[in-house]
Amino acid sequence: MSNWWRTLAIVGFCMGSCLVTERGMAEENSGKALAHMVFFKLKDNSPEAAQKLVDACKKYLSDHEGTLYFSAGVRAKEMKRSVNDTDFDVALHLVFRNKAAHDKYQNHPRHLKFIEENKDNWAGVRVFDSYVESSGKK
Numbered sequence: 001m002s003n004w005w006r007t008l009a010i011v012g013f014c015m016g017s018c019l020v021t022e023r024g025m026a027e028e029n030s031g032k033a034l035a036h037m038v039f040f041k042l043k044d045n046s047p048e049a050a051q052k053l054v055d056a057c058k059k060y061l062s063d064h065e066g067t068l069y070f071s072a073g074v075r076a077k078e079m080k081r082s083v084n085d086t087d088f089d090v091a092l093h094l095v096f097r098n099k100a101a102h103d104k105y106q107n108h109p110r111h112l113k114f115i116e117e118n119k120d121n122w123a124g125v126r127v128f129d130s131y132v133e134s135s136g137k138k
Helices: 003-028 047-061 099-106 109-121
Strands: 033-042 067-074 090-096 122-132
Touching: 033 047, 033 099, 047 067, 047 090, 047 109, 090 099, 109 122
Parallel strands: none
Antiparallel strands: 033 090, 033 122, 067 090
């Protein structure tokens, strides 16, 4: 590859990286909260095992910096409408101030410890992340 093409490739890569970084920063600074919803399907889905995971969520995943909302609980089994997704046992709901707070949470030692201690009983984990806005009503 000639030096000219090599230089062009490097400049193109750098420009692409800058665009991705600028886009990411715009999202982080958009003022929108990030909702992080996690649904766990358990290998042992007994009521005791489900409650154990809820308790672990409370212990390791609550009270992180930048968290606006936290809750964890078991699936409401009596909800059986055709639109209800019933393919989970425990739900975790977190809303972060912004994407930066979410990213910090993802790498936090307590979050990593939660995964380490509980992953052996997970048959599946589904994560839904979205930017959310408040209605402004109280």
